[in-house]
Amino acid sequence: MLIAACSSKEPAQVAEQSQVSGAHDTAAVEVQTEPTTEIDTVHIAPELLDTYRQTCGSCHDRGVVGAPKTGDVVAWGPRMEQGMDTLVTHVRNGFKAMPPAGLCYSCTDEDFQALILYMATAQPEQG
Structure with missing residues (x-):
């Protein structure tokens, strides 16, 4: 399959x-x-990018209080090895300094999965 x-x-x-x-x-x-080096806009909806900017990005853009930075594949590696189910549970329930739902109370588990994949994927250089 x-x-x-x-x-x-x-x-x-x-x-x-x-x-x-x-x-x-x-x-x-x-x-x-091949490793991903560009944002895959086919697999993340523009609405989720807005959600990222309003919620996840407030910590993950800068790595606030230990949050792995978006696009830092090395920092995300050990987390991704835990499996998506574990990561979604961490988001839904809150984990360490991350508040429950990562402040996205309208997000579904599928939204959380897409957002996690987006953050764990190498991002293009902004310049």
Whole structure:
């Protein structure tokens, strides 16, 4: 399924090719990727960017009280290794100096996931 999501082919075409090639095992396939260096505006809605600026950004832009800075992949690495479920729980309930919901009381878990991915991704140089 993961391969189908990353493929330019329709999922039915990918499934058909799997069956034809005899690929019926469930082993994960490692895929080579390039690091992200630009904001992926396709996967974060403009409304969420506004939400980021109004809530998350107030601490994560500058790294206030130990918050990992947005775009600092090294600082976010150990946090991302904890898994998205743990990170969303931390946001929802508050964690260390972060207030519950990161002050975004209208955000859904899916919004939190998108915001976390945005903050954990390398950002282009502003200049």
